[in-house]
Amino acid sequence: MSGEIALVSTFASEEGCARGIEELHEARVHDFKAFMPFPAEHVLEASQHARGQGRSRVRLAVLIGGFTGFFTAIIMTVGTSLEWGINVGGRPIASIPAYIVIMFELMILFGGVSGVITFFILSGLPAFDPETGYRSRFGVDKFGLVVRCGEAEAEKLESILVGAGAEAVEREAVVVEHGAAHH
Amino acid sequence: MSTNQPQSLGAAAARSFKAPVELNWQRLNLIGAGLAAIGILGFVVALGLGQESRVWQAYLVSFLFFLGIAQGGVLLSCGIYLVHGRWAKNAVHMRVAEAGWPYLAVATVLFWGIFLGRDHLYPWIAQPLPKKAAWLNVPFLFGRDFVALVVMAALSAIFVRVSRGREAIKWVSEPDTIEMPPQGIRRLAPVIAILYIYLYSMLAWDLIMSIVPRWHSTLFGWWWFEMCFWSAICASAFVAANFHTLLGEDSAFSGERILHDFGKLVFGFSIFWMYLSFAQYLVIWYGDLPTETFFLVVRFWHQPWQFISFLSPILNWVVPFFVLLGVRPKKTPAILRTVTLLGMIGVWITNYVMVVPSLSPDVLPLGWVELTIAAGFLGLFLLCVTPGLRLAARQATHGAGGIE
């Protein structure tokens, strides 16, 4: 998406920011990013709705990781017991009640690690490059809505943002970011 | 959930005159009475036909099952207060949970049926164990268990009265404060909870574990009272799912949130039950001490009990876990209804598997005797629970003004 300038708007509340996203959505502008100091439900819902997104795919990664862990544990424990074949205390060679513990733990381990790795990837972290429109205050108490647009639409979008309740709207030149599109 | 915004003022006006759904409570009462009659008939006929062992075993199993649901429900209400669970409007989740409380008074009377059938249930009566006789003797055992039931029934009745009172309802309707519940609840709920864990463990040891006086498991009481608690959660969720469908859109049971929350409780405590069951199983399996393993062997590795014993964890854990794992199934009333119904059947079966195999290791008595007596208990339970459910439905549709 081409966009030479970024409009950095500051909102004092999550409702305002959510309203801003909705109005942008109605104006069919989707090249935006919202910054928040905490995961504000209203803003996240509005953003998800505007982008047409479902639930985060971290969930799927965790599910796959969990299954992988579970089956790895089965193969490891039962496989090695059958191979070595020692009768320990009269228990069956493949002593499933005892192995359940390990199956459970490995399921959690693999699931958790997969989830975290997927989280980093999907969030674009680590992201040490400078980010257009980010301000420190968006981590403290303000909500930010950064819209990328061309020079032509800037005025109209500014008025939309102010109408939605933005405290201030600044303009900034876009910094070219490495990597894939930021959606 | 559909939006409640009417399209126009006219529609809004017409909407506001729609009368809240009224359910046919008479029918439930009739069903209850009918089942109770079947139960009494079956009881008398079976005794007449000389099937005393089966009768008293079935009696004990059904007694324990419904006692668990009733008392577990009151405990659920206590628990919701103690954790400030104000997630349903008009406190309907408390109403539904508490609905079984009148059965507790009835249970103190039904308990004497166990006394009448004691010779067919407890081997230590005919052959007393000298070393355990101080604990396992008829007057002391039946006396203390009766006192326990009376105390719990009385405290539960007082608690339900406070919980239905104006202050409690007001507290529940302010979910975003950090206020504590009213003083009556603050005092009673912990007392009921603490007495529950001790007295219901004692009931488990006395009424179930002593059937096999040479076997013991330190976790048995905890496991049993947790299962009772879970059966009450299943019953409450079952009722909530039904009310969701029957009471329509304007009730406190509509919307997904209440089903989701109940579904999560069913899911979570089912896992906890499985954990407690596994904890016992693993220790007994691992230690391999003959004094402990025989109990499990008769049930899980011995015909004719194997199938029905495995059915217990399947209905109590496997089904709720895999079906309710996702978010959507928890919010679907039909699924929640089915899973909780199966769960309650599972708890009955678990009680059955705990009681009967020790008394009848080679024969699986499951027929008209057990089913009619279970139906009888169900009928009595329905009669007891109908007033409470009626109140819940009314408060769900009319608001909490209708305080009793």
Added chain:
Amino acid sequence: MAAAIETRIEPDLVDIDRHVQQTLAPGGLKYWLWVLFCAFWTAVGGAFWTNQIYNSFEPTGYGQPTMWAVYITDFVFWVGIAHSGTLISAVLFLFRVRWRTAIFRLAETMTVFAVATAGLFPLVHLGRVWFFYWLVPYPNERYLQPDFRSALDWDLFAISTYLTTSVMFLFVGLIPDIANAREKAVGFRRTLYSILSFGWRGSDRQWRNFSMVYLLLAGFATPLVLSVHSVVSWDFATTQLPGWHSTIFAPYFVAGAIFSGCALVLTLAIPMRRMLKMESLITIWHLDNLSKMVLLTSVVMTYSYATESFMVWYAQDPIELATFHERYFGPQAYLFWMMIFCNCVAPLPLFLPRVRTNTIWLFIISIFVNIGMWLERFVIFVGSLSTNADPSQWKFYTPHLVEVAMTIASFGWFLMNFSLFAKFLPIVSMTELKEGIGYLKQAVRGVYPYRKAA
């Protein structure tokens, strides 16, 4: 003693931010002296351990039949403490409990360092430490595998899973806060925070994925709380030793773990909020609710002791009766009765709101609980070993200097790590406090939420 309810001006988002960031100011002389003091004890422990590796267990009190003694007690003690950190941060998150916000970061930090401390003890009590890796399934030319049936091997999987998950949970949760701290930091701290926050900006895409992974990690950490300490309890319950072979061990130990951990959170939070001037972030309301968890688990512990005692009598097994008779009336019985006092009696005043809202009482009771829970492990583990099934083997154990030093050193090591963390990384979660600011404002307003009967 009057409750110290301070009325402060209601905080807003900027206040929370400022307040927490000010705790990250470089520490003064007192702080570094304290860290040095802890480091000293850590070094003492290191010295003793080195000596033990070189000279074997001779200077310790270990010997048949008590081949497990203080070190395993320390191990279970520290693992137990770790669990309630995860409970407060993960389980209470899932239940949407409001009061968790100010203390969960502290609790999680406690978890991570407690597991790190606990993980050292299986190594310490291995005579030949260099063979510890035999527990791990690795390909080797002898085609050997560890015995996966052994509860000790389950420990390896459980504890390493728990450590990994707790560290991930802590650090993922920290990312937004560290990013916030990065903005105002200078010099070395800024570099540190920039790296640890991975360049987090708090965009909606990032928060969306963050919320999901946090929820899922919390969902995973919850069964870990139950399973890991159950696995630790099964180290003992899967044996046939009288006093150890008991089905109640799993949930009983888990309850005990939560009990000791919540108490340690109180022990840490009360001085820390005073020293770092955080009384209006970690309010009396938070401490009140935490102490209710302590009370609840104390009730469960009392139930477990009562059940075990009753069942020993009920079972009428002569060997078990003998072991427990020694436990209650034998030469080391004073430890048992001290434990009963600390765990069952001392927390009883917590039934009174007056006590729960008084920081001095809470601190004292939490110390009692910590002592009591350490004693509990000692009494169960060492007691049952000393008086096992064969009376000809009976021999009572007394800790020697080495074990005492190692125990104190473990506290030094833990406190050193914890204190370093508290000064360099935000020990209170700005993000979650801001999310729950409505409740914080109510808590801080100073009107204590106990209504008398209307």
